Amino acid sequence: MKIIDSTLKPQFASIFDVEAIRAEFPILKLQVEDKPLVYLDNAASSQMPQPVIDRLVRYQTSQHANINRGVHYLSETATAEYEDSRRKLQRFINAGEDREVIFTSGTTDSINLVMHGYGRKFIGAGDEIILTTLEHHSNIVPWQMLAEEKGAKIRVVPINDAGELLIDEYERLFNERTKFVGVLHVSNALGTINPIKQMITFAHARRVPVLIDGAQAAPHMRVDVQDLDCDFYTFSGHKMCGPTGIGILYGKAELLERMQPFKGGGDMIMSVTFEKTTYNSIPHKFEAGTPPIAAAIGLGAAVDYLSAIGMDAIAAYELELLNYATEQMSHMPGVRIIGTAPMKTAVVSFEVKGVHPHDIGTLLNQEGVAVRTGHHCVQPVMLRLKVPATTRASFAFYNTMAEVDTFIAGIRTVQKFFT
Amino acid sequence: MNSKSLYQEVILDHNKKPRNYGALDHASHHAVGHNPLCGDHLDIALNLEGEYIASIAFQGESCAICKASASMMTTVVKGKTRADAETLIKEFRDMATGTLNLDAEHHLGRLTVFAGVRDLPTRVKCAILPWHTLHAALNSVTTTSTEAEDDPMHAAIGDA
Numbered sequence: 001m002k003i004i005d006s007t008l009k010p011q012f013a014s015i016f017d018v019e020a021i022r023a024e025f026p027i028l029k030l031q032v033e034d035k036p037l038v039y040l041d042n043a044a045s046s047q048m049p050q051p052v053i054d055r056l057v058r059y060q061t062s063q064h065a066n067i068n069r070g071v072h073y074l075s076e077t078a079t080a081e082y083e084d085s086r087r088k089l090q091r092f093i094n095a096g097e098d099r100e101v102i103f104t105s106g107t108t109d110s111i112n113l114v115m116h117g118y119g120r121k122f123i124g125a126g127d128e129i130i131l132t133t134l135e136h137h138s139n140i141v142p143w144q145m146l147a148e149e150k151g152a153k154i155r156v157v158p159i160n161d162a163g164e165l166l167i168d169e170y171e172r173l174f175n176e177r178t179k180f181v182g183v184l185h186v187s188n189a190l191g192t193i194n195p196i197k198q199m200i201t202f203a204h205a206r207r208v209p210v211l212i213d214g215a216q217a218a219p220h221m222r223v224d225v226q227d228l229d230c231d232f233y234t235f236s237g238h239k240m241c242g243p244t245g246i247g248i249l250y251g252k253a254e255l256l257e258r259m260q261p262f263k264g265g266g267d268m269i270m271s272v273t274f275e276k277t278t279y280n281s282i283p284h285k286f287e288a289g290t291p292p293i294a295a296a297i298g299l300g301a302a303v304d305y306l307s308a309i310g311m312d313a314i315a316a317y318e319l320e321l322l323n324y325a326t327e328q329m330s331h332m333p334g335v336r337i338i339g340t341a342p343m344k345t346a347v348v349s350f351e352v353k354g355v356h357p358h359d360i361g362t363l364l365n366q367e368g369v370a371v372r373t374g375h376h377c378v379q380p381v382m383l384r385l386k387v388p389a390t391t392r393a394s395f396a397f398y399n400t401m402a403e404v405d406t407f408i409a410g411i412r413t414v415q416k417f418f419t
Numbered sequence: 420m421n422s423k424s425l426y427q428e429v430i431l432d433h434n435k436k437p438r439n440y441g442a443l444d445h446a447s448h449h450a451v452g453h454n455p456l457c458g459d460h461l462d463i464a465l466n467l468e469g470e471y472i473a474s475i476a477f478q479g480e481s482c483a484i485c486k487a488s489a490s491m492m493t494t495v496v497k498g499k500t501r502a503d504a505e506t507l508i509k510e511f512r513d514m515a516t517g518t519l520n521l522d523a524e525h526h527l528g529r530l531t532v533f534a535g536v537r538d539l540p541t542r543v544k545c546a547i548l549p550w551h552t553l554h555a556a557l558n559s560v561t562t563t564s565t566e567a568e569d570d571p572m573h574a575a576i577g578d579a
Contacts, residue, residue: 356482358457358545363426374457388458388480417426418434418483 016317021309022398024049035368038403043188043216043347043394044372045238048302052241055301059294066290068267082293085300086283092303093233094224095250102256102283103296106247107215108138110234111182113249113286114211115142117259118232119180125151127179130208132157132165133384134187134194137377139213143182157183159384163190163339170199174206181210185217189376189392190339191322191347193217197228204229209255215239219396220318220345222311225250237295242302246295249286256282263288314397318346321395325404332408334415338390346395349376352411355418357391363417364391367410425535425542426483429491434483439493443476452552454544454565459485463552470500482545484536489549491530501557508550512571515546547571 022028027047030037039047059081065074067082083098090098104110119142123129129143133156147154155178157170165183181203186193200210209231214223219240225233232255237246251259261268261279265288270278279285306314325348329335334353352360357373364371371393375382382388393407446464453460459481466474475497477489492511496504503526510527513519517537536546544565551571555563563569 356457356459356480356485358459358482358484358542359426362539362542388460418431 016309016313016397018317018398018400021049022400024051025398026050026053028398032368032370033366038367038369038399038406040393040395040399040403040407041370041372042219042396042399043239043376043392045244046219046241046396047398048241048243049305051305052243052298052301056243056294056298059297063297064294067293068284078293081297081300082291085297085303088300088303089248092223092307093218093248093250094226096226097253099282100250100253100256102249102251102286103291104234104247104249104286105245105292106236106238107213107234108247110232110247110249111138111211111213112142113262114232114234114251114259115146116262117286118209118255119143119146120149121258121260123150123152123179126177127152128155128173128175128177129153130155130157130170130173130178130181130183132170132183132194133159133380134163134165134184134190134192134378135182135380136184136188136213136215137379139182139184139211140380143180152179153177156380159381161385162341163187163192163381163385164341165192165194165199167195167198171202174203174208178206178208181208183210183212185212185214185223186220186345186347187339187378187381188216188347188394189349189378189381189390190341191344191349191394192339192341193221193343193345196230200229216345216347219306220311221315231255237299237302240299240302241305242299243292243295245292246299248299253282256286259286261285261288265289309397317397318395321399321401321404322346322348324401325393325395325407328404328408329411332411332415334419335411338385338387347392348394349390349392350411351387351390352414353419355414357389359418360391360411360414363414364407364410367406367413369393369407369410371407425539427532429529429532430483430487433487433490437477437486437490439476439490439497441476441478443474448556448559450552450556450560451562452548452555452564453562454485454548456566457482457545459545459548461485461489461549461552463489463549463556465553465556467501467557470502472496472499472501472504477549481548482542484533484542484545485548488533488546491532492549492553495528495530496553504553504557508554511550512547515543516572544571 025047063077065078067079087098090101155173158166203210211232212230214233214235218235233250238244268280268285268288336351338349361373373391374389443464447467449464451462461479463477475493510525515536533546536542
């Protein structure tokens with residue numbers, strides 16, 4: 001029985017009506033310190049529009065039961081909605097088959113799944129794993145754990161001062177022991193968009209699989225995993241207007257089939273006896289226990305919402321926000337933008353001379369502006385660029401040029417106050 | 420309490436013109452304190468003559484709250500006994516974490532200007548770090564941090 005969701009009518013064609021979009025995000029009406037909220041911490045987490053909130057409520061109000069196990073109406077309904085959501089995610093990233101899309105609890109969970117399912121089975125002593133200086137801790141620590149367990153080695157692609165990967169150095173790192181590559185699609189701290197298609201092609205010519213951490217890419221641009229030809233692609237729901245607690249691992253079917261399971265339990269099995277247990281086929285082999293059903297359905301609704309606006313339109317608008325902010329900040333003495341790659345998403349990490357990020361963030365909060373300060377879970381990047389911490393503003397398609405003005409004015413206030 | 424009240428004149432003044440900033444010619448005690456989450460890094464050196472803190476200085480990179488706290492701390496503990504300093508360390512931590520009754524008797528004096536930090540949980544460790552580092556120096560512990568087993572919110576600060 002197919003349920004048509006009529007609450008998610010596409011409202012925008014090619015015209016980007018940001019005010020109409022903002023009106024759909026209830027949290028954007030909040031006041032902070034008696035000022036309107038200017039939410040510029042989207043790289044950390046994004047806000048949820050009313051249609052997605054409503055979808056979660058509707059699920060709990062009229063569709064919820066456990067999936068995969070019942071023959072009653074609610075169980076069949078919930079199962080249909082959950083699998084329908086999987087197909088929405090498949091279309092969102094243009095995966096070849098829906099069984100290649102696995103629901104996880106987020107990007108970190110997805111990467112750990114690949115480490116256990118692929119890494120522990122196929123990577124051994126003396127093998128090498130290539131990562132990059134830009135990686136988020138979630139795409140470093142699992143591989144360090146694996147390397148320690150197996151006696152494997154991690155090799156790191158360096159960056160230049162602008163925050164771009166040195167591709168020549170990447171290519172030089174390959175040898176006959178190279179068994180895996182892990183690389184961010186987009187840097188969360190610097191906004192750098194990496195040339196991953198080219199990096200994947202190079203790795204594949206040497207028969208090395210590649211995992212792409214797409215947490216900061218999937219919300220901001222169109223992703224086509226078949227075009228990229230990546231072996232694995234990971235991203236998180238809460239960074240793309242969906243709920244927390246849900247994420248995706250895309251993997252090529254033939255790889256996923258060869259992998260060992262990550263978590264053991266119900267649903268990921270075919271049959272269980274104490275003598276022998278056989279595993280289920282994909283994707284269920286990697287979805288043990290009751291999944292975050294509501295969150296998965298909410299993520300499907302978020303995909304519908306974003307797709308109705310169009311990922312290309314979102315990318316184009318956010319680029320305008322980035323250019324506007326960057327242009328103004330580059331004319332402010334004492335302000336230094338960190339991360340100046342030519343291809344970036346709308347992320348601006350910066351320093352204000354003589355003022356610590358903590359103080360910048362606290363004062364901007366005073367103006368209603370939410371930014372993030374610290375090392376952004378990329379301590380290696382901070383170390384390489386010789387900054388202990390930065391202040392980071394990260395924009396989304398529901399931010400406005402006027403909000404950029406408020407942010408810029410806030411930086412001027414910071415400078416006046418402290419220097 | 421909002422952050423504007425935290426950054427009062429005296430705190431901004433100590434941030435712009437920190438007192439006792441620099442190195443000591445001779446130091447009998449020394450410790451380095453570090454907040455790995457934000458990069459605050461402080462070096463405290465002092466010279467104990469008998470039970471008295473004859474001289475004290477600090478260096479390092481830190482946010483305004485941390486630097487002002489360190490600056491005011493050095494002006495207040497200079498010339499005091501080690502025991503008096505430990506009392507202040509404990510009282511400052513209790514004030515910053517909101518467990519000190521400011522109406523009851525205490526020795527903090529002008530340091531109460533930092534009282535507002537108790538309403539800004541993410542900045543509490545910034546204010547406490549210099550005091551935590553002083554405590555380490557007085558007890559001949561050369562490095563300390565605000566995290567893990569060194570976390571001042573959880574670690575015992577001895578009898579004062």
